[in-house]
Amino acid sequence: MIIKNENMGNFFRKIKNFKESGILIVLLGMYALVSILSPNFCSMYNFGVLLKAITYLCFIALAQHIVLLLGDIDLSVGAIAAFSGVICGYAMGQFGIPIVPSIIIGLGIGVLCGLLNGLIVTLLRVNALIATLGTQGIFIGLTLVITKGSAVMGLPKGFFFLGQKVFLDFIPLAFIIMIVALIIITIILRKTPFGRHIFAVGSNKEAARVVGLRVNQVKIKAFMMSGLLSSMAGILMVSRLTSAQPSIGDGWIMPSVAACVLGGTPLTGGEGSTLGVLIGVAILSIIENSIVLLGISPYWQTFVSGLVVVIAVAVDSMRQRSSLKKKILIEQK
Amino acid sequence: MSDVALSVRDIYKSFGNVEVLKGTSVEVKTGTIHALVGENGAGKSTLIKIVTGVYTKDCGDVFINNEKGHLDLMREKIAFVPQELTLFSQLTIAENIYIDEEPLTDSKKFIDFSKMNNMAKELLHELNVEVAPETILSELSVANQQMVQIARAIARKFDILILDEPTAAITVIETQKLFEIVKTLRSKGKSIVYITHKLDEVQEICDDITILRDGISIGTWSVSEISRDEIVRQMAGGKLVKYKSPDRKADSGKILMEAKAISGYGFYDISFQLRKGEILGMAGLVGSGRTETAEAIYGGTKIICGELFVNNIRVNNKTPTDGIKNGIIYLTEERKTKGIFPNLSVIENIMIPIIKNYKNGLFVSENKLEIESAKLVAQYNVKAPSIKEEMCHLSGGNQQKALLARVVAMNPRVVILDEPTRGIDVNARAEIYDKIDELVSIGIGIIVISSEMEELQKITDRILVFHEGTVSKEIKTSEASNENLLRYAMGFNDEEEDAHEMQNNN
Ligand SMILES: Nc1ncnc2c1ncn2[C@@H]1O[C@H](COP(=O)(O)OP(=O)(O)OP(=O)(O)O)[C@@H](O)[C@H]1O
Ligand SMILES: [Mg+2]
Numbered sequence: 001m002i003i004k005n006e007n008m009g010n011f012f013r014k015i016k017n018f019k020e021s022g023i024l025i026v027l028l029g030m031y032a033l034v035s036i037l038s039p040n041f042c043s044m045y046n047f048g049v050l051l052k053a054i055t056y057l058c059f060i061a062l063a064q065h066i067v068l069l070l071g072d073i074d075l076s077v078g079a080i081a082a083f084s085g086v087i088c089g090y091a092m093g094q095f096g097i098p099i100v101p102s103i104i105i106g107l108g109i110g111v112l113c114g115l116l117n118g119l120i121v122t123l124l125r126v127n128a129l130i131a132t133l134g135t136q137g138i139f140i141g142l143t144l145v146i147t148k149g150s151a152v153m154g155l156p157k158g159f160f161f162l163g164q165k166v167f168l169d170f171i172p173l174a175f176i177i178m179i180v181a182l183i184i185i186t187i188i189l190r191k192t193p194f195g196r197h198i199f200a201v202g203s204n205k206e207a208a209r210v211v212g213l214r215v216n217q218v219k220i221k222a223f224m225m226s227g228l229l230s231s232m233a234g235i236l237m238v239s240r241l242t243s244a245q246p247s248i249g250d251g252w253i254m255p256s257v258a259a260c261v262l263g264g265t266p267l268t269g270g271e272g273s274t275l276g277v278l279i280g281v282a283i284l285s286i287i288e289n290s291i292v293l294l295g296i297s298p299y300w301q302t303f304v305s306g307l308v309v310v311i312a313v314a315v316d317s318m319r320q321r322s323s324l325k326k327k328i329l330i331e332q333k
Numbered sequence: 334m335s336d337v338a339l340s341v342r343d344i345y346k347s348f349g350n351v352e353v354l355k356g357t358s359v360e361v362k363t364g365t366i367h368a369l370v371g372e373n374g375a376g377k378s379t380l381i382k383i384v385t386g387v388y389t390k391d392c393g394d395v396f397i398n399n400e401k402g403h404l405d406l407m408r409e410k411i412a413f414v415p416q417e418l419t420l421f422s423q424l425t426i427a428e429n430i431y432i433d434e435e436p437l438t439d440s441k442k443f444i445d446f447s448k449m450n451n452m453a454k455e456l457l458h459e460l461n462v463e464v465a466p467e468t469i470l471s472e473l474s475v476a477n478q479q480m481v482q483i484a485r486a487i488a489r490k491f492d493i494l495i496l497d498e499p500t501a502a503i504t505v506i507e508t509q510k511l512f513e514i515v516k517t518l519r520s521k522g523k524s525i526v527y528i529t530h531k532l533d534e535v536q537e538i539c540d541d542i543t544i545l546r547d548g549i550s551i552g553t554w555s556v557s558e559i560s561r562d563e564i565v566r567q568m569a570g571g572k573l574v575k576y577k578s579p580d581r582k583a584d585s586g587k588i589l590m591e592a593k594a595i596s597g598y599g600f601y602d603i604s605f606q607l608r609k610g611e612i613l614g615m616a617g618l619v620g621s622g623r624t625e626t627a628e629a630i631y632g633g634t635k636i637i638c639g640e641l642f643v644n645n646i647r648v649n650n651k652t653p654t655d656g657i658k659n660g661i662i663y664l665t666e667e668r669k670t671k672g673i674f675p676n677l678s679v680i681e682n683i684m685i686p687i688i689k690n691y692k693n694g695l696f697v698s699e700n701k702l703e704i705e706s707a708k709l710v711a712q713y714n715v716k717a718p719s720i721k722e723e724m725c726h727l728s729g730g731n732q733q734k735a736l737l738a739r740v741v742a743m744n745p746r747v748v749i750l751d752e753p754t755r756g757i758d759v760n761a762r763a764e765i766y767d768k769i770d771e772l773v774s775i776g777i778g779i780i781v782i783s784s785e786m787e788e789l790q791k792i793t794d795r796i797l798v799f800h801e802g803t804v805s806k807e808i809k810t811s812e813a814s815n816e817n818l819l820r821y822a823m824g825f826n827d828e829e830e831d832a833h834e835m836q837n838n839n
Contacts, residue, residue, distance in 0.1 A: 191696035193689045200685045203674035210633065210671050211686040211739070212657035270676045 023263060023279050030286055038293040046293070048170035052240075053285040055175045057255055058278060059233035061263075062185055063226040064256035065277045069189070070222055071202045071269025072128030076117060077230045077256050078249030079139035084109040085234030086143050089152040089244025092159060099159050106235045107228060113139055114227020118220030143246045152244035163240030174236045181232065185225075186274040198222050202269030251302070258308055259284050284308060337399065338363040338524035339384065339493050344393030346379055346548075348726065351718040353379050355548040357393075359526075361493070361541075366515060366525040368535040368556065371545030372568050372758040373730025374716040377528050378416050380545070381495055385413045398492065412491035414483050416498050416528075416729045416756070417669045420470050427453035427466035430485045456484050461510040475667055476503045476619035476784070483511065487518070494518060495526040498729070500534060501755045502666070504618050504784040505819065512538050530730070530758050531785075532561050544568055565759045576763035578791060579770050586610035588645065589778035590661075590747050592630070595639030599625030600802045603639070607747065607778045612769065614789040614810065615782040617799030618822050623782045624666060626799075627749045631663040632656030643747065657686070660746025664736060664753060666782070668729070672736050675725035679717050680706040682724045683739045709738040713768070714761060729756040737765065747778040754788065766792050786815045800824040 034041045060077050067074040088106025091097040097105070113135070120131040165173040189195035197218045201208045209215050233252075238244045263280030265272025287308060291301050339361040346354040354376045361367040371377050382388045384395055386407040395402035397410050420429050427450045428435075435444040436452065453466035462480045470478060479502040486494060494515075500508045515525055515538060527539055535542055535556060542559065544551045544567045551567050559567075566573050586609030595603050600622035607613050615623045629636045632650030641648055643659050650656040656663070665671040674682050683706045684691065691701045703720065710720055713734045717727050724732060733756050740748055753769070754762045769792060773779055783789050789796055790813055798806040798821035806821040 187696070193692070193697060196681065196685060196688055196697060199677060200674050200681070203677050204671075206671045207665075207674055208685075210653055210663065210665055211743075212652075212654040213686070214652075214654055270674070 023276065023283070027279050027283050027286075030283060034286060034290045034293070038290065040293055041290065044170050046289070048166060048172065050285055050289050051170065051175045052172050053288060054278075054281055055172060055178045056233050056237055057252075057259060057285060058178050058182065058281045059229050059236070060252050060256040061259035061277050061281050062182065062274065063229035063233075064253075065260045065265055065272060065274065066185070066189075066198070066222050066226045066229070067128065068257075068260050068265045068267060069198050069202045069269055069272060070128075070219055071205070071267075072121060072219070073132070073257070073267065074117065074223070074226055075129065075132040075253055076113065076136035076139055077226070078252035079136040079143070080110050080113040080227050080230035080249070081234030081237065081252065082246055082249035083113060083139040083143045083234070084231035085238040085248055086147055086152060086244045086246055088235045089155055089238045090146060092156055093152045093154045093244070099156060102159075103235055107231050110227040110229075110231020110234070111224050112227070113231075114224040115220065117227065118223030121223065122216035122219050140246075140249075147244070147246045149246060151246070155238070155242060155244070159239055160242055161239070163236050163238070164242075174240065177232070177236070181229065182274055182278060185229070188225075189274065194218070194221065199270050202271075204270070255284050255305055258305060262308070336363050337361070338397070339526065340394075340396040340399075341380065341384060342394045342396070344380060344383060344395075345391045346376075346383060346388065347391060349718070353548050354383075354390075354393075357545065357548060357550045359543045359550060360553065361524050361526055363398075363524050364519060364522045365540040366519055366527055366538055368539035368542040369526055369528045369545065370530070370532070370535065370542060370564065370568060373734070373756070373761055374728040375545040375568070376548040377545055378497055378728060381413070381497055381526070381528065382415075385411055385495065387415075409490075410492045412486040412489050412494045414486045414494075414496045414499050416501075418475075418478055418482050420478060420482060420485075422471040423469060425467050425469055426457070426464065426473070426481050429470055429481055430456065430466075430488050432485070434489065452488075453484070456488055457481075459510075459514065460484055461507060474620050474624070476507060479503050480507060487514065491523070493524045493526065495528075497528045498530065498756055499527075500529065500531060502752070502784075505786065506618060508534070530756065530762070532564055532759060533787075535564070536561065546570055568758065569760050572760060574760040574763040576766045576791065578766075579774075586776075589643065590630075591642040591645075593640045593642070595626075595629065595636045595641060597625065597629040597637045598634050600629070600799075602803050605797055605804070605807070607780060609776050609778060610773060611794040612773055612779045612781055612792055614793030614796035615780060615799060616786065616789055616796050616818050616822055619784075620801075621799035621822065622802040623799050624751055625802075627663055627751055627780070627782060630656070631661045631749060633663065657743065660744075661749065662740050662743045662745035662747070663749045664740045664751055666751035666755065668732055668736065668755070673724045673732055676723050679710065679715065679720045679722055679724055679727065679735055682735055683709055683742055686739065686743050705742070706738075709742055710735070713738040714764060730758055730761065733757055734761065734765070737768070741768075741772065745772075745777055747780070748772065749780045749782070751782045752784065753781060754783075754785075786813075786818045789813070789818070790815075798822050 040046055060081065063077045064074055084106040087109045088102050091102035091105050092099060117132055117135055120126050120135065121128045163174055167173065189198065197213050200213060201215050201218050205215055234248060237248045259280035260272065260277055262283055263276030265276060284305065287304060288301060291304060292298065337360055341357065341359045344354050344357045357376065357380055359369065369377050379388065383390045386404045397406055400406060430453050431449050436448045437443065438445045450466045457464065457466060460480050460483065462477055464473065464477060470481065479499065483499055499511060519525060529535060539556050541553055542556050542564065543553045544564065546568060562573055588606050589609050590607040592603055592605050603626055605613065617623050628634045630641060632653045632655045643661065648659045650659060674685065680702055684702050688697055691698050707720055715734045715738065716731050727735065737753060754765055757765060769779060781789065781793055790810055793810050796808050796810055796813055796818065797804045798808065798818060800822060801824065805824060805826060
């Protein structure tokens with residue numbers, strides 16, 4: 001009995017020490033609240049809608065997360081998604097290139113965009129915020145030049161499978177792909193030397209250099225990984241919409257950062273988890289979804305996301321200050 | 334004003350499950366210099382951070398001039414030089430010193446820069462720092478940055494000045510200047526709390542001493558009535574580690590590393606040989622080019638001309654990665670900015686450079702990492718709540734020990750230790766000297782850069798004395814003394830000295 005009790009104690013302590021627990025509670029609370037306010041929220045159909053929203057945002061947020069871990073920020077995630085999605089669609093619709101090679105081209109474009117970002121940030125030593133502000137313009141600009149501003153139509157039917165197939169009436173295939181990607185990224189970040197090096201560089205770039213880590217290489221690779229994830233979001237989105245629209249990545253930057261910060265990835269780098277990102281994404285998606293369900297004007301949506309960003313950042317800085325105090329309170333009891 | 338300036342009573346403080354202060358009391362008399370000593374991790378910095386309002390206490394009382402301490406009172410009465418620098422690297426020296434208290438123009442709307450710079454200039458002059466106050470902070474050496482931090486503290490109005498290891502990063506000359514200033518402050522009736530691991534300093538300037546052990550204040554003595562060994566014993570709870578230098582045969586081994594007339598940023602025309610089985614010291618004043626030389630050797634900066642050989646093979650270290658490949662490992666003097674990964678665990682801080690060697694297939698084996706780093710942590714006596722604790726939560730001295738462990742883990746051929754015992758307590762210091770001897774005995778070449786003449790005399794075999802960017806003198810340690818090292822460091826050589834003496838004789 002005693003042993004069992006101790007185990008219980010350990011279990012609860014583990015939960016308490018579990019970094020994401022706070023934000024997880026917020027998520028569950030929000031879920032419960034919206035379920036009560038809107039009966040439709042719990043319907044199978046709506047759950048499917050929610051999962052779709054989570055899928056795309058999560059890809060982009062993961063892309064952002066990797067760059068934030070470095071202590072940098074990437075404003076071109078949405079642009080990369082649009083650019084690679086459009087190129088992929090263009091390859092199929094305009095040149096009749098088969099589906100798989102087209103997808104590979106699209107992903108390749110994402111990686112190249114990431115490479116360009118990485119090179120500018122490391123070799124030219126441009127601050128990532130400025131660098132990606134610039135490249136964002138370049139990628140969007142190229143997208144518009146290629147499409148002349150209108151959607152690329154006439155994509156092969158087989159391609160739509162990726163973005164439209166739904167299992168059991170509510171689990172989109174894209175969601176499963178996202179979860180697989182999430183797991184792979186988590187393993188890379190947690191378990192490989194490269195992943196640990198990302199954290200080290202984000203924690204203290206100078207120290208990383210002094211102990212012989214190839215800081216530039218780590219950064220470039222991380223940006224490429226980020227580009228790859230962005231392009232996945234773009235390509236899946238094209239498949240879902242059945243046409244390659246140059247505007248698919250519009251407005252993705254803010255939620256990508258917001259989800260990360262909500263999930264405990266600070267802008268200063270070296271900290272954060274992919275699980276946190278997923279939870280952050282889920283919260284944002286529920287907010288967005290409930291605005292629709294509760295019949296609030298969609299015009300409020302942007303306002304609310306903005307508000308959430310501000311709150312998230314404020315909470316983040318408060319969390320840093322209060323975590324110590326809270327621990328002390330617990331101890332005194 | 335009351336005769337007790339600062340009274341700290343029964344302070345308790347925990348971080349999470351770790352109880353750091355367990356009933357600490359200190360009483361500082363007005364107009365005295367009060368030493369606060371204790372081993373690494375004893376809780377000195379934590380106590381001071383409570384007194385200055387950086388941390389909140391769990392329980393206990395702080396009285397300042399018999400008035401119960403609250404944040405505003407602390408701000409008003411106490412000036413504080415923290416152990417780790419808290420300066421703004423992109424602001425000028427003057428801006429750093431007068432931040433938040435900038436002198437204003439007559440209209441009271443704008444900063445009066447010329448006045449501010451003049452004020453800063455005077456203050457710096459008093460501190461013996463001859464650098465223009467308009468200089469951007471990041472261009473300064475660590476030692477000068479430390480002086481700026483001190484200047485910032487004493488530029489304010491205060492009754493109590495608290496200095497947390499202010500001399501860890503500076504050389505004798507600055508230290509003497511600081512002492513003069515501190516003494517002047519005392520004679521003006523200010524009270525000073527002085528934290529240090531250098532017991533000579535305690536004996537030189539302090540009136541009283543309070544010893545902390547594991548978060549408990551053991552007692553307060555008047556400095557004149559307690560011996561040095563007794564202080565160490567009280568700090569450690571009886572243990573007293575004495576370092577005894579082993580008999581080494583210098584000059585016997587083969588040449589591990591050789592520099593032939595190397596020059597680069599901040600140093601020129603430096604030649605030396607490092608032999609197997611010896612420890613080479615580098616002495617010099619602030620800005621004499623020792624750290625700059627070391628940085629170029631391991632690849633942190635470039636050697637612009639001259640040649641460097643490791644094991645008789647010419648090497649060209651373009652980056653630290655190259656240097657490390659060639660077996661040259663550097664321990665930085667800038668622990669906070671270039672040393673630690675603050676939010677990574679102790680394990681990763683030690684193992685990150687060699688994490689690739691601990692793979693099971695594609696992935697890092699956490700288990701192996703933990704086992705290996707636990708060994709090193711034990712060897713180097715790093716006191717941490719757990720090896721999974723974030724590095725920034727370790728005490729300064731324990732961070733330093735972890736960094737030393739990292740250097741050893743990296744499998745070096747030549748190690749350059751830049752201020753290796755910065756912030757390390759007396760016993761641990763002796764243990765680290767033993768560790769360094771161990772490294773030498775297994776054939777690793779060691780260069781020690783140190784601002785403490787005693788340290789160099791204790792552990793090295795040969796000393797290069799730097800002056801203004803180049804080696805002014807190479808001397809066998811057996812022939813070195815505080816006086817001649819300092820003289821060479823200030824650029825006087827023997828001939829001048831002789832000439833001087835002859836003149837005197839005439
Ligand atoms: N923010 C924190 N969170 C957790 N533990 C902490 C924190 N700050 C300090 N500690 C722990 O408190 C203990 C005392 O630390 P402190 O910095 O006060 O030591 P110190 O006496 O100043 O040592 P040193 O001589 O090495 O500077 C250490 O063991 C350290 O690990
Ligand atoms: Mg300390």
